[in-house]
Amino acid sequence: MRLFKTVAGLRCYLNRYRSGQPLFDRFMTGESLPEVSIGLVPTMGSLHAGHLSLIQKARQENKLVVVSIFVNPLQFGPTEDFQQYPRMLEQDQALCEQAGVDVIFAPSVEEMGVGRQQSAASRQPSAVSSQKAEGGSQKTEDGSQMLELEAQTISFGDASRFWNTQADTKSPSAQSSPTQVIPPEPMTSVLCGRSRSGHFQGVATIVTKLLSIVQPQRAYFGQKDAQQLAIIQRLVEDLNLPVAIVGCPIVREPSGLAYSSRNQYLTPEQRAQAIVLYRGLSQAAQVFRAGERSADVLINMVKTELQSVSTIDPEYIELVHPSTLEPLEMIEETGLLAIAGRIGSTRLIDNILLSSRKPIVAIDGPAGAGKSTVARQVAQVLDLLYLDTGAMYRALTWLVLQSGLAVDDEPSIAELVSQCEIELSGQPTLMEKQATSISVSINGQDVTQEIRSLEVTSNVSAIAAQPIVRKELVRQQRRYGKNGGIVIDGRDIGTYVFPDAELKLFLTASVQERARRRQQDLKNQGKDEISLDELEQSIYDRDLKDSTRALAPLRQAEDAIEIQTDNLSIVEVVDWIVRLYRE
Numbered sequence: 001m002r003l004f005k006t007v008a009g010l011r012c013y014l015n016r017y018r019s020g021q022p023l024f025d026r027f028m029t030g031e032s033l034p035e036v037s038i039g040l041v042p043t044m045g046s047l048h049a050g051h052l053s054l055i056q057k058a059r060q061e062n063k064l065v066v067v068s069i070f071v072n073p074l075q076f077g078p079t080e081d082f083q084q085y086p087r088m089l090e091q092d093q094a095l096c097e098q099a100g101v102d103v104i105f106a107p108s109v110e111e112m113g114v115g116r117q118q119s120a121a122s123r124q125p126s127a128v129s130s131q132k133a134e135g136g137s138q139k140t141e142d143g144s145q146m147l148e149l150e151a152q153t154i155s156f157g158d159a160s161r162f163w164n165t166q167a168d169t170k171s172p173s174a175q176s177s178p179t180q181v182i183p184p185e186p187m188t189s190v191l192c193g194r195s196r197s198g199h200f201q202g203v204a205t206i207v208t209k210l211l212s213i214v215q216p217q218r219a220y221f222g223q224k225d226a227q228q229l230a231i232i233q234r235l236v237e238d239l240n241l242p243v244a245i246v247g248c249p250i251v252r253e254p255s256g257l258a259y260s261s262r263n264q265y266l267t268p269e270q271r272a273q274a275i276v277l278y279r280g281l282s283q284a285a286q287v288f289r290a291g292e293r294s295a296d297v298l299i300n301m302v303k304t305e306l307q308s309v310s311t312i313d314p315e316y317i318e319l320v321h322p323s324t325l326e327p328l329e330m331i332e333e334t335g336l337l338a339i340a341g342r343i344g345s346t347r348l349i350d351n352i353l354l355s356s357r358k359p360i361v362a363i364d365g366p367a368g369a370g371k372s373t374v375a376r377q378v379a380q381v382l383d384l385l386y387l388d389t390g391a392m393y394r395a396l397t398w399l400v401l402q403s404g405l406a407v408d409d410e411p412s413i414a415e416l417v418s419q420c421e422i423e424l425s426g427q428p429t430l431m432e433k434q435a436t437s438i439s440v441s442i443n444g445q446d447v448t449q450e451i452r453s454l455e456v457t458s459n460v461s462a463i464a465a466q467p468i469v470r471k472e473l474v475r476q477q478r479r480y481g482k483n484g485g486i487v488i489d490g491r492d493i494g495t496y497v498f499p500d501a502e503l504k505l506f507l508t509a510s511v512q513e514r515a516r517r518r519q520q521d522l523k524n525q526g527k528d529e530i531s532l533d534e535l536e537q538s539i540y541d542r543d544l545k546d547s548t549r550a551l552a553p554l555r556q557a558e559d560a561i562e563i564q565t566d567n568l569s570i571v572e573v574v575d576w577i578v579r580l581y582r583e
């Protein structure tokens with residue numbers, strides 16, 4: 001593991017990695033254009049299980065994992081706990097090392113262009129009453145104790161100088177304040193934005209800088225900071241930044257309290273009281289599941305629960321749309337119920353996603369395990385839409401051929417795919433794989449028959465192998481997922497396309513069994529017999545290729561239910577899945 005404290009060092013390392021890796025990969029796998037995937041996990045350090053879950057996900061999905069550790073002065077208000085915020089670089093380094101992180105980027109505030117050098121020795125605890133905020137609150141007696149956690153000499157900036165609310169004789173001139181990124185006002189004026197003016201601008205500025213410095217393929221953020229996640233997703237979209245933002249679920253202590261670096265401010269009694277936040281949210285989730293959709297009722301539910309603990313001082317309880325953060329009166333499909341409150345001097349935040357969409361069934365697994373046959377039948381029985389991704393790739397291939405584009409003209413195909421709309425409707429039949437009654441249209445034209453032509457069949461894999469095609473089609477698949485009620489199969493549906501699918505299955509069968517099934521298929525089709533040995537070898541090779549490929553590698557989601565189908569009939573597998581769904 002490497003530790004860099006400067007942009008120059010990190011950039012040099014990443015440049016060398018980017019230019020060296022393709023050669024190395026080509027040598028190892030024989031692939032011509034492997035993806036050099038870098039995953040970034042931005043943090044403020046003092047790492048806990050919540051951070052580690054982001055790191056673990058980044059580790060699974062990328063070749064190189066960079067964790068940034070930077071206590072960002074721009075996101076602290078003048079009375080917040082910037083000085084006291086726990087800094088534990090040595091401990092964080094050890095945790096990162098254990099978690100398989102490749103690079104830590106721990107710049108000073110000066111290096112990030114947002115502060116001035118100040119040695120730990122000359123630093124004094126803040127004279128103003130600073131707040132310990134998860135988003136911002138009251139500092140206390142233990143401020144100096146917190147400073148002791150700051151083992152190393154770390155460069156600090158004085159956050160207050162960015163805030164014109166505070167008279168500061170040392171304030172630099174306006175010219176030296178950094179360029180900042182301002183997220184849309186409606187997203188920053190709700191929830192934590194009400195009491196933390198300027199906070200999300202500070203977050204957006206530093207995250208934009210980190211993305212620009214590291215240039216990762218993916219960056220990981222916790223749902224714990226749901227407002228931050230929504231704002232960053234919007235930022236990346238609005239600024240066309242070439243990075244996928246991956247949201248990760250909240251990790252909680254066994255008591256239900258969400259992990260937070262600021263939990264260490266809590267006394268044991270306060271820690272026990274803090275559980276009420278999650279208890280309130282869980283009770284609201286329960287009545288939501290029973291059919292309640294009104295914001296007033298759900299919010300009151302939480303409020304009443306919070307009133308049971310007199311030491312909690314609620315700051316807000318709000319129901320907003322999880323992506324736009326618009327306040328909701330009723331939940332149509334999804335809502336974010338979010339809460340901030342103070343316990344003693346410490347401000348804590350928590351939230352829960354309430355979703356009434358019909359479930360998504362994601363079926364992954366190796367080639368030949370029977371995924372698409374099973375997926376079609378499950379959709380039929382449960383009256384869900386079978387999202388036939390194969391048909392989507394075929395429809396696009398038809399359009400490429402129809403438009404007269406060469407199948408290897410990736411830039412032109414990129415333009416075409418980014419402007420096309422594919423629609424699937426209807427139900428699959430129970431019988432044959434190809435004999436489907438799903439209608440497929442592209443840009444309003446029905447191409448259900450056309451996409452089965454020989455020409456489309458022989459070109460579809462060349463088109464599907466193009467990263468931009470996959471990216472755009474995943475976007476369209478997710479559009480379907482918004483309303484739920486779909487069954488979809490593939491290699492990385494549960495891990496990438498729909499990581500929040502309600503039911504994830506991983507269908508497998510031994511290589512021997514899949515070879516036997518394949519031999520039977522060939523026989524049924526009247527084709528030449530291939531020996532079992534040869535079939536086993538080719539299935540083995542295909543598995544290896546599928547799980548190591550750069551584009552959409554085969555992976556089993558941690559929360560997927562594995563179904564070993566060696567001794568099961570299709571009907572038995574379908575019954576099993578239908579039972580799981582109904583449960």
Ligand code: AMP
Binds near residue numbers: 054220223225260261
């Ligand atoms: P912080 O160090 O507090 O800025 O957090 C760094 C990242 O970790 C952010 O994306 C947070 O949302 C995420 N994070 C913090 N706590 C948790 C948690 N309990 N579960 C999941 N993610 C978290």
